[in-house]
Amino acid sequence: MLDFDQKKLNQPKKTIPQLKDSLNESQTLKFQQLKQKIFDEAHKQLLDSKDGTKFERYTEDNQAVRLLWAQDFNVEKAFTMWQKWITWRLKINADDIKEEDIACEYQSGKAFWHGKDKLNNPCIVVKVKNHIPGASSDTMVKYVLFLIEQGIQKSEEAGTGMISIIWDREGFNIKNVDYKLFETFKQLNQVIQDNYAERIQKVYILYPNWFFKTIYALVKPFLTERTKKKVIFVDQIEDMTTYFEPSELLIEHGGTSAYKFSYKLEKKSLCQQQESEQQINQVDQNLLSNNFDCCGVQLQQEIRADLEDECKG
Structure with missing residues (x-):
């Protein structure tokens, strides 16, 4: 089995620091504004979900603070990031x-x-x-x-x-x-x-x-x-x-750990389709490899030109 427990991830964390406690008065106000917007939108996005832990996860305080950090405490930009995040996760069924x-x-x-x-x-x-x-x-x-x-x-x-x-x-x-x-x-x-x-x-x-x-x-x-x-x-x-x-x-x-990663796949049939995809992809890879050497000089020239343009900018 994999070293991962979705239910455990959803459980309240007692040891993790609460990032909102480090905010000043102005930042706290913006945090509260973002949280309200997230809370309102989450109700709409997760309207059909009966999983309370999912709602808690998407409205989690520390995630809101991280978004504010990433956007220099611009509430609207942080909220836009949150919307993209939740929309993407729901689209690919990330929780399942x-x-x-x-x-x-x-x-x-x-x-x-x-x-x-x-x-x-x-x-x-x-x-x-x-x-x-x-x-x-x-x-x-x-x-x-x-x-x-x-x-x-x-x-x-x-x-x-x-x-x-x-x-x-x-x-x-x-x-x-x-x-x-x-x-x-x-x-x-x-x-x-x-x-x-x-x-x-x-x-x-x-x-x-x-x-x-x-x-x-x-x-x-x-x-x-x-x-x-x-x-x-x-x-x-x-x-x-x-x-x-x-x-x-x-x-x-450079360390002293002799750890060797290993994972036993219990159902070998799970990889049969992927092996087929790899064989098909290998044909394309061979074509890429055959053309790699002749393209190398041109590629280096293009990269050099890009770097020169970047320096001029």
């Missing part, structure tokens, strides 16, 4: 994701929770080399959302409400490139930045080569200042002990 929906992706080991940073925030390890293209966009959205929900539960149990991310690029190559899902991840990135950025303490990028740094330079202008400050490039793996105790880090990440 089942184990079998994401088990095939989960067993790949491309992402798993392990350890915590020095601030006691639980950490998710992402190993991009374990990603095999082929899953549908719908499956990937559910998988990413499931991991986010898992992290929220762990962070609130830890009493911090925040998570850290280790993005391990070691071993990444062309076979891991899933160009069919680029558009999906662009959408997910916006949703995460709008609604979950204030849940993220830091993102540690391991083995960031020149190409990755160049791509990030192009993406960076579209990120908020708060989000930019959360991204840390780690060129020397030994530097990870600055942020984590060695016992909380895998050996390959």
